[in-house]
Amino acid sequence: MTSYDFLPELSEGAVKPPVFLTSTFAFKGAGELAALIQTAHDNRGGKSNEALPLIYSRINHPNAEIFEKRFSLWNGSEEAAVFASGMAAIATTSFAFLRPGDILLHSSPLYGGTEDFFARELRTFGIKTASFSAESDYSEIKKIAKRACRRGPLRMIFVEAAANPTNVLADIEACAEIAEEFSSGKRKAITVVDNTFLGPLWLNPFKHGADLALYSATKYIGGHSDLLAGVVEGKAKMISRLKSARTRFGNIAGAFTCWLLTRSLETLKLRMTAQVKNARRVADFLRDDRRVEKVYYPEFFEEDSNQNRLYEKQCSAPGAVVSFDIKGGRKTAFRFLDALKFFKLAVSLGSTEPLAEHPATTTHYGIPREKRIRLGITDKMIRLSIGLGSPYDYIFDLKQALDEAVRDRRARQLR
Incomplete structure (x- = not known):
């Protein structure tokens, strides 16, 4: 090669x-x-x-x-x-x-x-x-x-x-x-x-x-x-x-x-392998966090589902893109994104650095709203591209951003 x-x-x-x-x-x-x-x-x-x-x-x-x-x-x-x-x-x-x-x-x-x-x-x-x-x-x-x-x-x-x-x-x-x-x-x-x-x-x-x-x-x-x-x-x-x-x-x-x-x-296999390893840890963290409604990641398909059968048939690993729904909707999603430190707020994916975006208002904005919602691309969805850094840094960043987003939401509710 x-x-x-x-x-x-x-x-x-x-x-x-x-x-x-x-x-x-x-x-x-x-x-x-x-x-x-x-x-x-x-x-x-x-x-x-x-x-x-x-x-x-x-x-x-x-x-x-x-x-x-x-x-x-x-x-x-x-x-x-x-x-x-x-x-x-x-x-x-x-x-x-x-x-x-x-x-x-x-x-x-x-x-x-x-x-x-x-x-x-x-x-x-x-x-x-x-x-x-x-x-x-x-x-x-x-x-x-x-x-x-x-x-x-x-x-x-x-x-x-x-x-x-x-x-x-x-x-x-x-x-x-x-x-x-x-x-x-x-x-x-x-x-x-x-x-x-x-x-x-x-x-x-x-x-x-x-x-x-x-x-x-x-x-x-x-x-x-x-x-x-x-x-x-x-x-x-x-x-x-x-x-x-x-x-x-x-x-x-x-x-x-x-x-x-x-x-x-020359480094494609090394990079993608490391990114998947990091993504699995990030996905596990998000799935266990009560402030996250749903995580979209191939390894989390229901065991007896057709999607899981396709995953086992077609794929050898789940990739390094992790999407999730945050509880609270668009305002909470934006507060979460604004609070991130390590993750860069940018479209694109697959690079060495971690990226985060809000699909409904960026990459998929041009799709009619009714169709977006029908496809599951709602205002509460966030897409992450996992990089080559420490997964512990990524999880720390996601946790503090979730803390900030939920804290701000609760403060608004108490007013």
């Missing part, structure tokens, strides 16, 4: 890949350049699985190639494509595989930006959407798919492996089976899994039938809150199609971003 697909002798003996800060690449002769341009031009639709030549950094560049090849090792995928952000990965995947009149069926809740993109942007291009609860089983999803197909052909099922911010798990195998059943002709319905919360360590979507797995690489993969990126992995033919679309849209991640991502891959 730490040296895969890089030869030091090609870069003056450098042990680590340098940053290739160039927009274009020189050639020895006009004939050579013309031949490569023709190859790239003929593959505009992703018809060939051959690697794109190094011509211009909007098409590809060495730092992107190194990261993509190393990242594909984690889940054993054939290829990967890196993008300028997680939303760039989602948007490009959508436009590469969907056409006007097609149906996109997705789980809910999703990250608010994804929900908004599906609801607003795709519909302006004639792409129709339908949704199902992330907790739905095979029969429920199929029923909704049948109803949706009255409006057009089903071409994509999109799910978050663990829903943001409720941690509800989607049944990937059921979605893949339904996509296969609804495929017709030359155009296959595909299953796309946003694996940001649990991947690539704790869940491998391809073991359960997914066609593509995508990530906001800004989160755990980058892991240091110092970059924006996205990545999609899957079969070579599908990734070639994505790379062709990426060239046209111009949303490949830059050289320095890819260099940072490659650096971060």
Whole structure:
């Protein structure tokens, strides 16, 4: 992993890949350049699985190639494509595989930006959407798919492996089976899994039938809150199609971003393992605190529930995002957040530092209130991203913030 697909002798003996800060690449002769341009031009639709030549950094560049090849090792995928952000990965995947009149069926809740993109942007291009609860089983999803197909052909099922911010798990195998059943002709319905919360360590979507797995690489993969990126992995033919679309849209991640991502891959397992260890302790503390109404964490699913069966089937660890409902509602939640010392009040997750946010007024604000409440994203919910610090510091901070929030609430009640 730490040296895969890089030869030091090609870069003056450098042990680590340098940053290739160039927009274009020189050639020895006009004939050579013309031949490569023709190859790239003929593959505009992703018809060939051959690697794109190094011509211009909007098409590809060495730092992107190194990261993509190393990242594909984690889940054993054939290829990967890196993008300028997680939303760039989602948007490009959508436009590469969907056409006007097609149906996109997705789980809910999703990250608010994804929900908004599906609801607003795709519909302006004639792409129709339908949704199902992330907790739905095979029969429920199929029923909704049948109803949706009255409006057009089903071409994509999109799910978050663990829903943001409720941690509800989607049944990937059921979605893949339904996509296969609804495929017709030359155009296959595909299953796309946003694996940001649990991947690539704790869940491998391809073991359960997914066609593509995508990530906001800004989160755990980058892991240091110092970059924006996205990545999609899957079969070579599908990734070639994505790379062709990426060239046209111009949303490949830059050289320095890819260099940072490659650096971060070397510590990904160490970081995610330590974060899960800390998250388990934080989740246990919150579950035992009487001021907390409910904790949303995969290890806390009821033993005989379908969610617990999915967790045991699909996941090897619960991840490091812990959401919970605080007793008292929005005002108490805000007082709690304002009282935090170690946790930073910020959107995003997966970094070395601990972060806290209020989903209903930040990441999921764009979802209509009635739908948010129906999905469990209420004003009393708080989402935590657990970092690499001492779990005792985190628990101390959460306890003092709970003390402050409840003390202030009681004082107001006595007035």
